[in-house]
Amino acid sequence: MDIDQIIETLKQKTPEEVEFHQAVKEVADEVVPLVRDHDKYVDARIFERLLAPDRVIQFRVTWLDDGGNVQINNGWRVQYNNALGPYKGGLRFHPNVRLDTFKFLGFEQTFKNALTRLPMGGGKGGSDFDPKGKSEHEVMRFCQAFMQGLYTHIGANRDVPAGDIGVGNREIGYLYGAYKQLTGQHEAVLTGKNPGFGGSCVRKEATGYGCVYFLMNMLAHRDDEIDGKRCAVSGAGNVALYTAQKLVERDAKVITLSDSKGYIVKDDGFSAEELKKIVQLKETENGALGDFDGDGVCYHEGKKPWGEDFDVAIPAATQNEVSGEDMDQMLDGSLKIICEAANMPLEAEARTKAREAGILIAPAKAANAGGVAVSGLERSQNAMHLSWSAKKVDKKLRKIMKQIHQDCVECAEDADKPDYIQGANIAGFKRVAEAMLTYGVI
Numbered sequence: 001m002d003i004d005q006i007i008e009t010l011k012q013k014t015p016e017e018v019e020f021h022q023a024v025k026e027v028a029d030e031v032v033p034l035v036r037d038h039d040k041y042v043d044a045r046i047f048e049r050l051l052a053p054d055r056v057i058q059f060r061v062t063w064l065d066d067g068g069n070v071q072i073n074n075g076w077r078v079q080y081n082n083a084l085g086p087y088k089g090g091l092r093f094h095p096n097v098r099l100d101t102f103k104f105l106g107f108e109q110t111f112k113n114a115l116t117r118l119p120m121g122g123g124k125g126g127s128d129f130d131p132k133g134k135s136e137h138e139v140m141r142f143c144q145a146f147m148q149g150l151y152t153h154i155g156a157n158r159d160v161p162a163g164d165i166g167v168g169n170r171e172i173g174y175l176y177g178a179y180k181q182l183t184g185q186h187e188a189v190l191t192g193k194n195p196g197f198g199g200s201c202v203r204k205e206a207t208g209y210g211c212v213y214f215l216m217n218m219l220a221h222r223d224d225e226i227d228g229k230r231c232a233v234s235g236a237g238n239v240a241l242y243t244a245q246k247l248v249e250r251d252a253k254v255i256t257l258s259d260s261k262g263y264i265v266k267d268d269g270f271s272a273e274e275l276k277k278i279v280q281l282k283e284t285e286n287g288a289l290g291d292f293d294g295d296g297v298c299y300h301e302g303k304k305p306w307g308e309d310f311d312v313a314i315p316a317a318t319q320n321e322v323s324g325e326d327m328d329q330m331l332d333g334s335l336k337i338i339c340e341a342a343n344m345p346l347e348a349e350a351r352t353k354a355r356e357a358g359i360l361i362a363p364a365k366a367a368n369a370g371g372v373a374v375s376g377l378e379r380s381q382n383a384m385h386l387s388w389s390a391k392k393v394d395k396k397l398r399k400i401m402k403q404i405h406q407d408c409v410e411c412a413e414d415a416d417k418p419d420y421i422q423g424a425n426i427a428g429f430k431r432v433a434e435a436m437l438t439y440g441v442i
């Protein structure tokens with residue numbers, strides 16, 4: 001089984017799916033050597049089977065804008081693999097998405113969900129709809145039309161979507177309302193719901209908090225701590241903001257945040273009070289970081305934060321946001337750790353450079369698994385018709401992130417100085433592969 005051959009075949013079959021090829025290569029590099037050593041995986045062609053999703057659903061979304069004009073978007077749901085449980089993963093609304101985007105995200109999600117040890121398969125979906133600049137009514141009508149196309153394919157024990165870029169609490173509310181209207185059922189068909197009607201406490205904060213818990217576990221493994229570390233965070237959405245909030249709570253210094261228009265920097269770190277204002281600006285006022293005014297805060301329009309000086313880089317915006325050139329800049333500074341809060345945030349060249357330079361990397365499928373883990377806990381609460389306190393959910397989240405860290409350590413070659421990319425991929429793959437073997441050839 002030859003990795004180059006696998007990638008070459010994929011490229012020939014789907015030349016345009018460059019992000020999917022990138023995600024497959026990253027996993028193949030770690031997992032194929034293990035597969036070669038196990039006849040049971042080779043004979044059952046487990047890795048090859050994982051190179052295609054179980055199912056791709058594509059649908060047209062037709063809706064009326066405020067001017068009464070007919071608007072048309074594409075909708076997708078990639079049901080990637082359900083060996084471990086119902087398909088589970090977010091929905092993304094962003095103008096740049098393509099089927100490729102959801103294939104790479106669904107593939108990654110399958111191994112990430114396996115790492116949580118909760119019964120969840122992997123899936124991802126969304127639309128090329130751009131929520132920016134749309135009125136509240138337009139977003140609502142779009143979500144209703146999107147659910148019209150999706151509802152027959154999902155269900156509490158079949159496929160349970162959640163949020164991702166461009167899909168937050170507001171969109172989940174409209175999507176859930178539409179599902180309920182179409183089916184007459186209140187069921188755990190979406191997570192990230194409002195805690196008032198079945199959502200879990202701490203789901204909104206979970207991805208960011210989970211990243212910081214994973215980072216703290218990595219540091220503790222090296223007798224180090226988060227206190228005083230200078231952290232550059234990119235993004236200013238759900239993941240970035242709650243990562244920043246938890247970092248400040250743990251006495252780290254958050255020196256940057258960014259959005260699609262530029263970045264802000266404060267050399268001695270944002271205070272908890274300033275972060276609260278930024279959360280208000282981004283979450284409720286729909287503002288841009290350029291509008292934030294704070295003592296000692298500088299704004300750099302159209303730029304990324306990676307040229308600043310920091311110990312820890314936490315890319316939390318989107319895929320491939322860190323290029324090879326960005327990595328050169330980071331390596332010229334004091335960079336020691338990268339914690340991938342976004343999915344696949346490093347270009348392949350950037351990741352290679354960081355690994356060669358000996359930078360400690362927390363891969364996304366481990367570091368950002370806290371969000372989907374609390375989604376799993378939301379499913380449990382819904383199944384029991386119960387609602388747990390924020391304290392209880394947070395405690396469970398910390399325990400899950402610690403377990404994921406431990407599993408990565410145990411699956412890496414060197415447990416003292418673990419390569420977390422290797423550990424996470426092997427731990428996730430083994431769990432999915434073992435389940436697939438027990439089902440036979442299907």
Ligand SMILES: NC(=O)C1=CN([C@@H]2O[C@H](COP(=O)(O)OP(=O)(O)OC[C@H]3O[C@@H](n4cnc5c(N)ncnc54)[C@H](OP(=O)(O)O)[C@@H]3O)[C@@H](O)[C@H]2O)C=CC1
Binds near residue numbers: 207342
């Ligand atoms: N939400 C979740 O629970 C989880 C999310 N993730 C991943 O985390 C990442 C962020 O998701 P989330 O925080 O939910 O999304 P949000 O939509 O809440 O925030 C995304 C942020 O990134 C910025 N951004 C988006 N695209 C670009 C781009 N091309 N260039 C520069 N900045 C960009 C946005 O800028 P602007 O504010 O200007 O729009 C925004 O600040 C994604 O990779 C997602 O897949 C992973 C696990 C769980």
Ligand SMILES: O=C(O)CCC(=O)C(=O)O
Binds near residue numbers: 088161191
């Ligand atoms: O909570 C979920 O189901 C999905 C989270 C997600 O999309 C992700 O982990 O990338």
